[in-house]
Amino acid sequence: MHALQGSLFDQTDEIRLGPLRGMRRTDLGAGAWVDHLPGWLTGADALFESLAADVPWHAERRQMYDREVAVPRLLSYYRAGEMLPHPVLTEARTALSRHYADELGEPFVTAGLCLYRDGRDSVAWHGDRTGRSATEDTMVAILSVGDPRDLAIRPRDGGPTLLRLPLGHGDLVVMGGSCQRTMEHAVPKSTRAVGPRISIQFRTRGVA
Numbered sequence: 001m002h003a004l005q006g007s008l009f010d011q012t013d014e015i016r017l018g019p020l021r022g023m024r025r026t027d028l029g030a031g032a033w034v035d036h037l038p039g040w041l042t043g044a045d046a047l048f049e050s051l052a053a054d055v056p057w058h059a060e061r062r063q064m065y066d067r068e069v070a071v072p073r074l075l076s077y078y079r080a081g082e083m084l085p086h087p088v089l090t091e092a093r094t095a096l097s098r099h100y101a102d103e104l105g106e107p108f109v110t111a112g113l114c115l116y117r118d119g120r121d122s123v124a125w126h127g128d129r130t131g132r133s134a135t136e137d138t139m140v141a142i143l144s145v146g147d148p149r150d151l152a153i154r155p156r157d158g159g160p161t162l163l164r165l166p167l168g169h170g171d172l173v174v175m176g177g178s179c180q181r182t183m184e185h186a187v188p189k190s191t192r193a194v195g196p197r198i199s200i201q202f203r204t205r206g207v208a
């Protein structure tokens with residue numbers, strides 16, 4: 001794994017969340033939207049180092065037709081009620097649940113973590129539509145630390161990429177409304193020399 005270069009703009013070791021006001025919403029149509037707040041977390045490099053060291057990362061393999069292939073990223077999953085690997089993640093989940101309480105109607109409870117070791121790691125086009133999100137609107141909130149990687153979003157039924165957000169160094173993105181059903185998202189591979197990135201995805205009960 002490449003060493004994390006570190007952000008020139010975030011040299012503090014104090015890991016702290018900022019206010020959620022200042023979030024900007026992009027309407028993607030068909031009831032889907034994306035909220036974006038760059039730099040929500042300061043001390044993101046310190047959180048990256050802590051999570052890279054402390055989280056029980058594991059590799060997964062997946063059946064692809066007649067072959068078994070490695071999932072191109074490391075993973076870890078925290079169920080509802082499980083202690084998260086850093087207290088600021090608990091704080092983030094609480095702040096997000098509070099911020100979206102009226103609109104979402106339920107709290108964020110689970111946390112999925114992905115570690116993209118370099119530009120060869122990625123996630124292919126998909127929607128998070130296992131469980132209730134197959135039929136219901138939901139929100140998936142993602143906090144990113146480490147080197148930025150693009151999150152791309154396009155309509156599920158074809159059409160060009162509507163949004164491409166570089167996410168790293170404490171950035172927050174929230175996919176909401178019908179986004180998981182009507183859109184798909186991906187973190188494409190990168191041919192540039194990129195350092196590692198960790199994403200933390202908060203979801204509601206029964207959504208994966």
Ligand SMILES: O=C(O)CCC(=O)C(=O)O
Pocket residue numbers: 112114123128142151167185187199201
């Ligand atoms: O790493 C990201 O920002 C996206 C991850 C993702 O889409 C997923 O785990 O479902």
Ligand SMILES: [Fe+2]
Pocket residue numbers: 126127128185
């Ligand atoms: Fe996803």
